[in-house]
Amino acid sequence: MAVKFRDYYEVLGVARTASADEIKRAYRKLARKLHPDLAPAAERAEATKRFQEINEANEVLSDPEKRAKYDALGENWKNGQEFTPPPGTGGWQRVEFDDFEDLGGFSDFFASMFGRAAPGAGRGRAGRRGGVRMEMPGNDVEAELPVTVDELLQGSKRRIQMSDGRNIDVEIPRGSREGTALRLAGQGGPGFGGGPAGDLYLHLRLAPDARYRASGDDLDMDLPLQPWQAVLGDQVRIETPDGAVKLTVPPGTQSGTRLRLRGRGLPRGGGARGDLHAVARIVVPEHPSEAERRAYEALRQAADGKAGA
């Protein structure tokens, strides 16, 4: 098994000669900066990856035995180099998701040197680093599940493929709120020595949508209007997440005006819904016909010098 060598000193930003105290301080500083629970939701997955790296580095460098073992073979290696572990350290297959990062595990490099990390190591779970324990619960796993507006409103059934071969069927209940999580008991990391499997938490995140922009529980959509529709008012049909509806554009609608359709937005829990806003965007003809041009000329006359800017 060849894995990428990891320079743990580089990860923590300390010299190879750093004292235990210096390592501890460097780790604490980075942990405070990179902790995924301090990151905005959109950056949490990336922050988790980096946080895992510093945890892994700290796990090795803060333990004199592991550090000595690492130092003994680490000196001539560079970060990212292919690394073949010396015989006798035993390989181990990490459970990983196709679509999601497993938020609990250490790298294959770590596993190749030190064997499997204790479940929950570095994640603040009770009983970590508990020495030898024959029975260990599996890691809880948190992951993000991108969903569409439709899936939140109507509910949906999804099959998620995991790299250990398991397929998990997930039901997104009708009316789920963006940002909430589904808990799938026993679908996280497998337990060890007869211990129970961990749980899987799937955080529902609205996937970017070509039509709608989310703002909290409200949705915005563009409403293109011809100049005369905006000036004179009109009845238009627009596609909403609930199907086509008729919308009254009042006379004198300015570009950027938000026409509200109450209760047509995203679910906000308990059956309630946010609003949908159709945002007026006045579109001018790029290639007006001769008749249109004459009409606009007449309009200029009628406006009698009332020009913008």
Add this chain to the structure above:
Amino acid sequence: MSAPDRLSRDELARALGLRPSGIERLIQLGLLDPAPEFEVTTVVRLRRVLRLRGDLGVNLVGAAIIVDLVDRLDRLERDRP
């Protein structure tokens, strides 16, 4: 197969890796409202609180404040046009 919507007190304790006394403590501190059943949102939130305590050494109340503040920042950033 789908996730159950709500968790009993025992299930909550197990999901958080706490003993029943730990749940009592969360209630005493006002981080958890006493109820026979709890929503998954509550579980996820308390897991964040406990991680911050375990990983950074923040106390429970401090960690709860941090989670609230991060959520608030999140909403502000998301709603910014």
